Amino acid sequence: MTDVKHMKWWGWGVDGVAFHHEDKPGFAPFVKKAVGLDLWTAERTEKPDFADVQVAEPIAPAALLAELKTAVGDENVTTDKLERVVHTFGKSLRDLVRIRALKIDRAPDIVVYPADEDAVAGVVKAAVAAGAVLIPFGGGSNIAGSLEPHADETRPVISVDLGRLRLLLDIDEDSGLARIQAGALGPDLEAQLAERGWTLGHFPDSFTHSTLGGWIATRSSGMQSDKYGDIADIVRGFRVVRPNGTLVIRPIPSASTGPSVREMVVGSEGRLGIITEATVQVHRIPEKRVIHAYFFKNWDHAIKAMxxxxxSDASPSITRVSDGNESGFSLATSKESKGVSKFVQDSLFSFLEGRGWKPGEICLSFIGFEGSPDHVKRTKAIVDKIVKRNSGLGVGTGPGVLYDQKKFDTPYLRDFLLDMGAAGDVSETAAPWSKLIGVHDAVYAAANAAYEQIGRQGWIMSHLSHSYHSGACLYFTFAFVMGDEDPLGEYDIVKGAIQQAFIDAGGTISHHHGVGLEHAPWLEQDISTEGVAVMSGLFSSADPDGLFNPRKIIV
Structure with a gap:
């Protein structure tokens, strides 16, 4: 079989890697206070046994299998049970709760691994002829329900895993444009670029387990988007296989050629075809890269500074600030400080409290700087003045180094909490600067009201990231201990309250996680009835038989 590697079938990331709290003395007390869970006495669930997973027999007509094998090779077509389960879900909390409960209503019937665009075209041709559904699959990290087949789907469902399409094909060094196959995972993509002195600069939290095609399909954003832009800014062209041929968008800097087909494909979640390669804007690896940490007296001062x-004239690569709740969480997940480090930390907080700063309100910020040494120096000088003007204090690069080291490990914490019966999940939005504090407060109120409704002690925290001239992204994390009777019903109440608060307070339903099935109920409120009508018209016209990832975004 193929050498494409996947995450573990029942959780996030690599089997054998997990979050541990024993070396973080502040974490267990924090969790106890936040959601009432005693980590030292809580019973931990065992890893589910794959032998207990029940999956219906695949709908795989012999003629369709034969055509697919002709397209991609016999060894790259499978109806294996484990392969089908791996390709059923993404990694949302809803996905993980169901997979751990061994609940799979509808799995893909066939998984194929094409090696190039011609093979993808062959798969599409065979599927269209057979009236089969096609669902593109990248790293499997989606958390918006963009991958799973509908439970009532009666047609054969083919998961098209693009993991073999992972090469850097070419770099136009004069233009800073790189052609890269869509199935390239973040680390592989960056390694190939780095060999030639370049970087894409796109680092979402899912970086280690997500692909270029997946980023494009969901309108992804990375933690350095302040400098490099969101994926919609980075991708300049692509190739998309469709039933009657390949849609080609050339990497032109700008064009006046009617409504942007490029923009139609970005964020389309596989509904317009299968992305096989993209031409993206790349940059020379910067001479210097550094992340500095800052503390702010409270959230209002921090937002004003951001x-x-x-x-300003500054151009940092990262502008991130956590509210009081998340700052407390970050400190609780730190390893124990000893000796001089502990003395410095204790002295700092004593100093801040002496200035009237309240521990529960202090906000931790990370600001990144990249470029030539002179540029980094100038940019940091501008930022330092703004920070000081807004009751902020720089604390050096030490915390920034730790942030850089553990930035891709956060999803493992969600699995750890699930092992203890607790839900830990995220929702993000974007809003204008004038509404950000109102959105933040509205989400807190909505989440706490939802916790009261379900009778659970809950937690909510947030950070600001991805700053734009007109506003920024707010990224919320929420947690509570689930009941045994209807855990997803409780989750729906909390998640639904947060999503509705986004809309009511002037934000959007998703900044970078996409729509899928998870956020579709709020789409009309976000883009208007006529907006949904236009989008529906696009999908129905481009795919009248509903073969490409049907009923995602618009159910």
Whole structure:
């Protein structure tokens, strides 16, 4: 079989890697206070046994299998049970709860691994002839329900795993444009670029287990988007296999050629075809890269500083600030400080409290700087003045180094909490600067009201990231201990309250996780009835038989 590697079938990431709290003395007390869970006495669930997973027999007509094998090779077509389960879900909390409960209502029937665009075209041709559904699959990290087949789907479902399409094909060094196959995972993509002195600069939290095609299909954003842009800014062209041929968008800097087909494909979640390669803007690896940490007295001062930075001549690569709750969480997940480090930390907080700063309100910020040494120096000088003007204090690069080291490990914490019966999940939005604090407060109120409704002690925290001239992203994390009777019903109440608060307070339903099935109920409120009508018209016209990842985004 193929050498494409996947995450473990029942959770996030690599089997054998997990979050541990024993070396983080503040974590267990924090969790106890936040959601009432005692980590030292809680009973931990065992890893589910794959032998207990029940999956219906695949709908795999012999003629269709034969055509697919002709297209991609016999060894790259499978109806194996484990392969089908791996390709059923993404990694949302809803996905993980169901897979751990061994609940699979509808799995893909066939998994194929094409090696190039011609093979993808052969798969599409065979599927269209057989009236089969096609669902593109990248790294499997989606958390918006963009991958799973509908439970009532009666047609054969083919998961098209693009993991063999992972090469850097070419770099136009004069233009800073790189052609890369869509199935390239973040680390592989960056390694190939780095060999030639380049970087894409796109680092979402899912970086280690997500692909270029997946980023494009969901309108992804990375933690350095302040400098490099979101994926919609980075991708300049691509190739998309469709039933009657290949849609080709050339990498032109800008064009006046009617409504942007490029924009139609970005964020389309596989509904318009299968992306096989993309031409993306790349940059020379910067001479210097550094992340500095800052503390702010409270959330209001921190937001004001982030806004001023976005409007200034500074051009940082990262502008991230956690509210009081998330700052407390970050400190609780740190390993124990000893000796001089502990003395410095204790002295710092004593100093801040002496200035009237309240521990529960202090906000931790990370701001990144990249470029030539002179540029980094100038940019940091501008930022430092803004920070000082807004009751902020720089604390050096030490915390920034730790942030850089553990930035891709957060999803493992969600699995750890699930092992203890607790839900830990995220929702993100974007709003204008004038509404950000109102959105933040509205989400807190909605989440706490939802916790009261379900009778659970819950937690909510947030950080600001991805700053733009007109506003920024707010990324919320929420957690509570689930009941045994209807855990997903409880989750729906909390998640639904947060999503509705986004809309009511002036934000969007998703900044970078996409729509899928998870956020579709709020789409009309976000883009208007006529917006949904236009989008529906696009999908029905481009795919009248509903073969490409049907009923995602618009159910």
């Amino acid at each position: 806004q001023e930075i976005s409007e």
